[in-house]
Amino acid sequence: MDKLSHIDEKGAAHMVDVSEKAITSRTAIAEGYIHMSTETLNQIKANSLKKGDVLATARIAGIMAAKKTSELIPLCHPLAITKVTVDFDTSLKNKIRVETLVKVGGQTGVEMEALSAASTALLTIYDMAKAVQKDMIIDGIRLLSKEGGKSGKYEAIDT
Template sequence: MAELTHFNDQNRARMVDVTAKKVTARIAKATGQITMHPETLARIHAGTMKKGDVLAVAQVAGIMAAKQTSNLVPMCHLIPLTGVDIHFSDNDQDTITAVVTVKTKHVTGVEIEALTACQISLLTIYDMCKAIDRGMVINDVHLLEKDGGKSGHFTYDAAK
């Protein structure tokens, strides 16, 4: 297991110094799901939710969240993002899946940005639908893949 780097010599929290790291292209993909009543998903499909186009708003919210990650996660670096894309799919029954891709050309990765965008897009779906379905469940949010930087390529292995 790698040494933890977010502690200084007094064993107190610090933001890791990335000054000496090389600028490389970096990408991270995260996914998650929200499960709801079938009637809720049907209304999302029909576009009849009172708050508007649920997936359009959730997509914008996720992109905004990715850009604000360093304001939300204390030890996260402010990173200039070069791309954020969110795709939604569903099982035509009761579950929407979000897949978020975040890119940068910088000295540190964008995993936290991808995970934050995923969570906030799903939370936005919850917010927009909660008036008719308070029992929705956000689950299985995780990193699918990351590439770039010293630690190299990572792909999620569901078998672990």
């Protein structure tokens, strides 16, 4: 079994030392979904919810989450992120798909930042639309791909 990088020889959690790693370009893409009624989706698309522009707010929230990931996930390194995108597909039946992309030139990857951005964008959609529908379901949050670093490239099999 491979040694866990966030556990020291005594079994205590610790932040991995990346100081000796090469600085490389690293990218991660994540996705997730929020399921809702046709009426709720139509209101979001028409920008007619009382709280304002749901997708614009969710995009900003996702970008902010990527930048603050190290404050949320205890053993993540703070990173000087160079790019974050948060995109939405509202053409699906009764759901919205979010896809996030995060880039950095650094010594550790940005998978957690991409996943945090997707999760937070979806939670923001829920928050802004919960007045009209409380039973929305968030699911399918996952890493689609990552590039850079020692472990190289990863792509989810069914993308």
